[in-house]
Amino acid sequence: MQHDPLTLDELRLALQHIAADDRETWVSIGNACKTEYGDDGFAAWDEWSQQAASYKAADAKSVWRSLTPGHVHLGTIIKLAADGGWKRERREMSAEYLRRLKAEAEERRRRAAEAVEADQAKLERMREAVAEACQRVFEQHLQDHGASPYLDRKGVGAYGVLFPRRSLVVNVDSLRERVDVWAGQETRQFWADVPKPRPDHLHFFHVRQGDLVVPLRDAGGKLWALQTINHLGTKLFPRFGRKMGCFHLIDRAGDAVPPVVAVAEGYATAASVHEATGWPVAVALDLGNMARVAQLVRQMFPQSQLILCGDDDPETKDNPGRAKTEALAEKLGCAVAFPSMEAA
Numbered sequence: 001m002q003h004d005p006l007t008l009d010e011l012r013l014a015l016q017h018i019a020a021d022d023r024e025t026w027v028s029i030g031n032a033c034k035t036e037y038g039d040d041g042f043a044a045w046d047e048w049s050q051q052a053a054s055y056k057a058a059d060a061k062s063v064w065r066s067l068t069p070g071h072v073h074l075g076t077i078i079k080l081a082a083d084g085g086w087k088r089e090r091r092e093m094s095a096e097y098l099r100r101l102k103a104e105a106e107e108r109r110r111r112a113a114e115a116v117e118a119d120q121a122k123l124e125r126m127r128e129a130v131a132e133a134c135q136r137v138f139e140q141h142l143q144d145h146g147a148s149p150y151l152d153r154k155g156v157g158a159y160g161v162l163f164p165r166r167s168l169v170v171n172v173d174s175l176r177e178r179v180d181v182w183a184g185q186e187t188r189q190f191w192a193d194v195p196k197p198r199p200d201h202l203h204f205f206h207v208r209q210g211d212l213v214v215p216l217r218d219a220g221g222k223l224w225a226l227q228t229i230n231h232l233g234t235k236l237f238p239r240f241g242r243k244m245g246c247f248h249l250i251d252r253a254g255d256a257v258p259p260v261v262a263v264a265e266g267y268a269t270a271a272s273v274h275e276a277t278g279w280p281v282a283v284a285l286d287l288g289n290m291a292r293v294a295q296l297v298r299q300m301f302p303q304s305q306l307i308l309c310g311d312d313d314p315e316t317k318d319n320p321g322r323a324k325t326e327a328l329a330e331k332l333g334c335a336v337a338f339p340s341m342e343a344a
Helices: 008-015 025-048 057-066 074-083 095-141 149-154 186-193 267-277 287-300 320-332
Strands: 166-174 178-183 202-207 212-217 221-231 247-248 260-264 281-283 305-309 336-337
Touching: 008 025, 008 074, 025 057, 025 074, 057 212, 095 166, 095 178, 149 212, 149 267, 166 186, 202 212, 202 221, 212 247, 212 281, 260 267, 260 287, 267 305, 267 336, 281 287, 287 320, 305 320, 320 336
Parallel strands: 260 281, 260 305, 305 336
Antiparallel strands: 166 178, 166 202, 212 221, 247 281
């Protein structure tokens, strides 16, 4: 449904009728503001955001930069504001005034679209830079054997995963669009030279001895990123590292066509399924990536039955992991299983 554009003053009035405390709503409103007004909408969104008790100026600026216009539109703001009691002031508007309002709105959308294209190009450049850095880490600083408290706790083996030879830091600089790797004793000098407070454009990815490192590749085998899993099970990725459509494949030896191929979320679940069945299992990292990975795996193993291995947590309200995995399996027309083990 098309809506007449709101002036920035009207936007501010409408936002006063929407609570700013819910983060999902907060991000959605920010997206709509950026879609309709470009960076001109930040001030109104930021002023509204300050109603929330959890408001932090730095967080607002960071989230605004990360928002991608086009996903949420003005209608969302109008609907939520109307639900909160807002009524747009009705006044006679000349045809010329309406044309001007619409022309201004179109100009804002044009600038926003250009910004998206520019940001997308930068995102692709940063993804490539991170991929190159991860490849250097893979070749120079990782090995196929080592100790992992995480694997010991989960009771599973190491299948294609890696172990750090030494601690290192991947420094991702989004302003200069470069990614550097500092390893071993070099890290001391690196930390000494980091500006304080740390600028927003610097992002650090730590790889520590004792971490498990999972390589993330696309269907063609290109390494795009690394996932680290520490002794507590905390999983981290480098900023701008590509995840969508990337996975780690635990494959079995031999060239015979496997009767079944599986996709699981986390590494430990995938390793357990592989050890119990001998099937190839792709680690999709999370449920959001599972749909994309499942389709890629199906293309890689067209003669094998596809099974989604989901996380089942009946103690969580509505058990969303199980429900979403079952829904995805139905959509893809494949089987689903829920391994009985501690969630990975």
